[in-house]
Amino acid sequence: MNTANFPWLTTIILLPVAASLLIPIIPDKDGKAVRWYSLIVGLVDFAIIVVAFYTEYDFSSSDLQLVESYPWIPQLDLNWSVGVDGLSMPLVILTGFITTLAVLAAWPVTLKPKLFYFLILAMYGGQIAVFAVQDMLLFFLVWELELIPVYLLLAIWGGKKRHYAATKFILYTAGGSLFILVAALTMAFYGDTVTFDMRSLSLKDYALNLQILLYVAFFIAYAVKLPIIPLHTWLPDAHGEATAPVHMLLAGILLKMGGYALIRMNAEILPEAHAYFAPVLIVLGVVNIIYAALTSFAQRNLKRKIAYSSISHMGFVTIGIASFTDLGMSGAVLQMISHGLIGASLFFLVGATYDRTHTLMLDEMGGVGKRMRKIFAMFTTCSMASLALPGMSGFVAELMIFVGFATSDAYNSTFRVIVIFLMAVGVILTPIYLLSMLREIFYGDENKELVANQKLIDAEPREVFIIACLLIPIIGIGLYPKILTQVYDSKTVQLTARLRAAVPSLAQQKTTAVSMSAPSLES
Template sequence: MDVNMPLLAASSLGVPAAESAFPWLSLIVLLPAAVALVMPLLPGDGSDPKWPRTLALATLAIDLGLMLFCFSRHFDGSSSDLQLVERVSWVPAMGLEWSLAADGLSTPLVLLSGLVTLLSVAASWNIKTKTRLYFALMLVQASAQGLVFLSQDFLLFFLAWELELVPVYLLIAIWGGKQRQYAATKFILYTATASLLILLSGLALAFSGDSFSFNLSELASRSPGGTFGLLCYLGFLVGFGVKLPMFPLHTWLPDAHGEANAPVSMLLAGVLLKMGGYALLRFNVQMLPEVHLRLAPALIVLGIVNIVYGALNAFAQDNVKRRIACSSVSHMGFVLLGIGAVDALGISGAMLQMISHGLIAAAMFFVTGVFYERTKTLSIPNMGGLAKALPITFAFFLASSLASLALPGMSGFVSEITVFLGITANDDFTIGFRVIAIVLAAIGLVLTPVYLLSLCRRVFFGPRIPALAVVGDMRPRELFIGLTLLIPTLAIGFWPRLAIDVYEASTNALAQQLSATALIAMGRASALG
């Protein structure tokens, strides 16, 4: 049999469908940024949050409604092709196109981004300083996030990737804690340096073929290997690994979370980290499958290090948000494991873990913000006995913690068990490697309930601190935000097909592409032999 046949069968991944008759994706992406431009024109002196907050909430609610309408009516989850394609020549001299499209890899993350950003603005109810700027930055961030997930032109993707750094930097630097300048500067230094590697790798791929192109589908069709492909892969891996975050490139994250306010932490954990996982699938796996197959075991090792190191590091944190941030480092290690598994189950588990963690981490940081507003402290030793004063808040935090530690019936359990099954199902790895990988990764599963439940015990059941004895519990607005994050977590936990049906065709096609690449490599080796 011709070894090229499997590649033809798998080549449907990323193939554009007919261009969309209505620019739904452009409307979704541009609406928040367009509204942000009118923020300075709102009435008031700039300190009154009513008008900026209301406008931002209404805009993001409409934007999420557009997403739900567009994807429910015009997106076919059974196809792995690009859909809702929009292409306009933007800057012909640079080869830059306004090129947007959706597939199974991007659609669920766009919806996650729309939901988490809306709830982050709803959680920003008590912002009193520079409110116009704050909510304008939130809207710009919403546009940048959507553009990252929907771009089908590398230069457009990179511009969106850089654009989303600016609002996050300002949101931390202006509205953060006492060490906000340090945390914001560290964030921008890490991410901006990583962006240079992304740009160099993308430009190298764009110039590598017979013709210059920034189109992602065209770049994916080239699939370079050898030393050139390896260098591009490593550039993308480090560049996107900072955002994931991947050990040892993760150290900006605890500082950023520790100093950012709760709504910004919701965005960081719920959306920004997912950009790293999405980009690894889009660039490293889809564009460089041959190199990915060679380095997949290394990704599994890095994933295990993330899981175990993040869990151990969480024990050393006496700040609630820093402990949850280290937990995020650990949980994003499962994304690396799933991507490294190189089969349909593993990649599906990686996607489900990104969706699941986005909901769970956003919920945990939100509830943390709720009791910070009451207690004015995030120091674990300075808290205690809050379960009696804040029983509803405790219930929500405990539910979020149980979801994070992968309790059966919650989305975290389904995603992590799918990743484990993906590793065990891959016959390309030796039995010994699979057993060692699963045992070491399972250590993180054992440590997670220990540091999360000990956190609940110390904060809510420790020695009662008299100054915190009388504080108000969650308000209706806060209850709504918490339920909006926890209900999908439960729904996906009991019925995973709610999420899997959206992306399964794309992850299956990606796995088939990897299998085809492996067969071709075997054919070449046999011919040389």
């Protein structure tokens, strides 16, 4: 365990929160000053993240790094405890990157700009805290912190049904969060010692029946956020009403909180229960992939089509988590990062297209590529990334999950063949509905009524810059995935070993120094 001398993580978390509190006193009539202020804060915080990563983070270590712990309520062993490892560090970097670009994407916002940027910066710190805190009760508090900003960003700046979407979001996510609190308190008071420290909780000897109950409680909360069908219905409504920068935060960061927590809490702290529930995760992942892809076909609203596409892609994450192979777990983490970048880019372009056409209905578009060539090119490139075109990050992530599950001996061969076939069907469906979407928006004859009523101007430099920033890591990871996988490989290997060791029949199997085979759960 590395302990940081400088409070890197505390600074990274609290800087945007503290900066947001100064926004009300900024003299600003038209919102120009506050948006520049917010962008500078985002850039400074992201720069601190990058400096901490390159100067303090050790790729070869699977231990917590940049650890800080300050007493809060000593009687309950409740501390301000933060630290990062291979699971959380890439997501902290992703959060800083996406949020800074979201601030730049919010440039056209003119309604209550001070409140808007205040919420964005407050959410910035809260989301980083989710990936960094190492105290279970503190994790619950910061998990709840991001609910209020998202609710207000939807309810005030959303579309016509914004109040319905915001209310549905808060009911689903707050309801799921109650299960985190109940499970956290149960774990803290179990045994002879009372503690909320995650490392201490992972060492407690929970009975299998209790582990299963705790696993189910955590799973409900994280299944809402990931989201996993049938707890997904809030997401299409939220995306259907959100503005472009809020889209980027939802798709780029918020969904990753569910995947991260599922690995951190369910797999790492409750490994025996995870082995018990792994087949269920596989089935739910397949349902996500197929059902959401088919539902995306039927959507005529552009935002809802991309939203269901996101749900489909996140199904690969659950399969990777339950694969019991190093390659599958590594692919799950890579898929989260990849989808964060690709989802943010697609939803930003959806917002840019709506700003020009003032419609989200595919039936009302057509032929706009002739007048918006830059947007057409960027939308096509990002769609290629989403459908897992070789050379882009989505292809590498999904391939790793495919091969990781296919080479797993955790399941019998019949089950593996069925799952791989259904995953392949999902992969085939994705390019069909995405290419069909591109055809309906950009190809064919122009909608004369649309062209007559709207000024279909092409992308401005700010928009090109945002997409370029997102495409650079998408293509870079696709061409050289080691640039990212080396950050967390030591952690995923350790986690897979812990999952194997949790089941006696698995621990007896021989392993190699390169990669551990998956456990035997054949029925």
